[in-house]
Amino acid sequence: MNGIHDMGGMDGFGAVVPEAGEPVFHAEWEKRMFAIAAAVPFALPFADDHLRREIERIPPVVYLGSSYYELWYHAIMALLAERNAFSPAGPQGANPPLQADAVDAAILAGATTRMAAPHAVARFQPGDAVVTRNINPHDHTRLPRYARGRHGAILRNHGTFSFADSNARGDGPSPQHLYAVRFTAQELWGPDASRRDDLVLDLWDAYLEPAS
Amino acid sequence: MAQPDDDIALRVQALEQALVAKGLVDPAALAAFVDAYENRIGPKNGARVVARAWTDPAYKARLLENGAAAIGELGYGGLQGENLVVVENTADTHNLIVCTLCSCYPWPVLGLPPVWYKSPAYRARAVKEPRAVLKEFGLDLPAEMQVRVWDSSAEIRYMVLPRRPAETQHLDERELAAMVTRDGMIGTATI
Numbered sequence: 001m002n003g004i005h006d007m008g009g010m011d012g013f014g015a016v017v018p019e020a021g022e023p024v025f026h027a028e029w030e031k032r033m034f035a036i037a038a039a040v041p042f043a044l045p046f047a048d049d050h051l052r053r054e055i056e057r058i059p060p061v062v063y064l065g066s067s068y069y070e071l072w073y074h075a076i077m078a079l080l081a082e083r084n085a086f087s088p089a090g091p092q093g094a095n096p097p098l099q100a101d102a103v104d105a106a107i108l109a110g111a112t113t114r115m116a117a118p119h120a121v122a123r124f125q126p127g128d129a130v131v132t133r134n135i136n137p138h139d140h141t142r143l144p145r146y147a148r149g150r151h152g153a154i155l156r157n158h159g160t161f162s163f164a165d166s167n168a169r170g171d172g173p174s175p176q177h178l179y180a181v182r183f184t185a186q187e188l189w190g191p192d193a194s195r196r197d198d199l200v201l202d203l204w205d206a207y208l209e210p211a212s
Numbered sequence: 213m214a215q216p217d218d219d220i221a222l223r224v225q226a227l228e229q230a231l232v233a234k235g236l237v238d239p240a241a242l243a244a245f246v247d248a249y250e251n252r253i254g255p256k257n258g259a260r261v262v263a264r265a266w267t268d269p270a271y272k273a274r275l276l277e278n279g280a281a282a283i284g285e286l287g288y289g290g291l292q293g294e295n296l297v298v299v300e301n302t303a304d305t306h307n308l309i310v311c312t313l314c315s316c317y318p319w320p321v322l323g324l325p326p327v328w329y330k331s332p333a334y335r336a337r338a339v340k341e342p343r344a345v346l347k348e349f350g351l352d353l354p355a356e357m358q359v360r361v362w363d364s365s366a367e368i369r370y371m372v373l374p375r376r377p378a379e380t381q382h383l384d385e386r387e388l389a390a391m392v393t394r395d396g397m398i399g400t401a402t403i
Contacts (some may be wrong), residue, residue, distance in 0.1 A: 113367045
């Protein structure tokens with residue numbers, strides 16, 4: 001989705017300004033919002049792909065005017081509505097809520113998106129020249145605008161992972177190979193960029209085509 | 213008159229009450245998540261990892277080979293660090309971490325990200341003009357050093373292994389860990 005979230009390379013946002021003191025949370029509601037987003041998926045399973053999809057659907061003016069945890073609020077509300085969480089009949093198929101004494105173990109266990117994919121073929125090897133596809137899906141994608149139709153080289157193969165585009169659409173994880181792809185700064189930003197600098201972006205197999 | 217902050221505070225409170233009423237969250241579990249990320253999971257974890265890598269070459273090799281497994285040796289891992297890759301600063305290359313599409317960040321070693329890391333300014337500019345951003349952080353890198361930006365917008369989380377400062381041979385692992393800053397592990401500072 002060509003949304004406001006896809007910010008790489010935009011101008012006009014001014015300087016990067018660290019705040020004084022840098023508290024982890026700024027108010028009680030930020031703590032509770034963070035924890036709600038962390039806890040709800042144990043009762044009503046959703047993936048980061050779904051949360052990100054909903055964050056990206058927030059209208060641009062609202063997105064830019066909202067703090068980080070306000071975006072989470074809007075996205076969680078959308079996911080809960082999608083699952084009829086607050087209808088009189090309640091959500092269907094919910095698990096029991098995560099208990100306090102299980103939180104540390106749940107954090108440590110994590111929720112990896114690495115998945116076995118015995119039929120997925122690694123089309124590329126480290127060093128291979130690739131070009132990213134020029135795609136403009138209306139749905140969630142991890143191929144940012146600044147890196148579409150660009151030439152790069154495979155740096156490493158991370159293994160097979162749930163494919164975010166497919167999973168966010170509701171079409172299942174469809175795991176495939178995820179590669180670290182290296183682009184020169186000049187390929188991405190033109191001749192004014194440094195000749196030495198480069199950028200690495202993790203991209204799924206479906207985003208890439210061979211380049212000669 | 214209600215201020216915007218009061219409004220969102222009330223809305224989150226109402227959301228929590230509704231979720232508790234529906235049996236979807238336990239308030240004590242929410243408090244446990246907050247406690248973990250406010251008091252235990254933060255950049256001190258990453259600093260310990262860095263200091264270990266600086267003092268134990270075999271550990272450093274394992275860390276660069278499989279970051280997630282190596283931080284697991286120190287008891288760290290899990291959410292937003294399941295697939296951690298550690299990238300090493302060298303005399304020739306300086307690494308910088310950003311997430312342009314979201315605000316992905318290696319929670320087990322750095323905790324929750326600071327506000328500036330999540331800001332449009334950082335997400336927009338770190339990929340296009342990393343040297344200008346680094347200058348605003350007080351880091352003016354020589355033109356002959358390569359800057360490599362890692363846009364961690366997919367499934368891998370990254371942490372920078374900073375260079376060990378000169379003349380620290382007399383320091384032990386604990387003293388070295390105390391020198392390591394969060395920004396040094398994002399790449400917006402050197403140590």
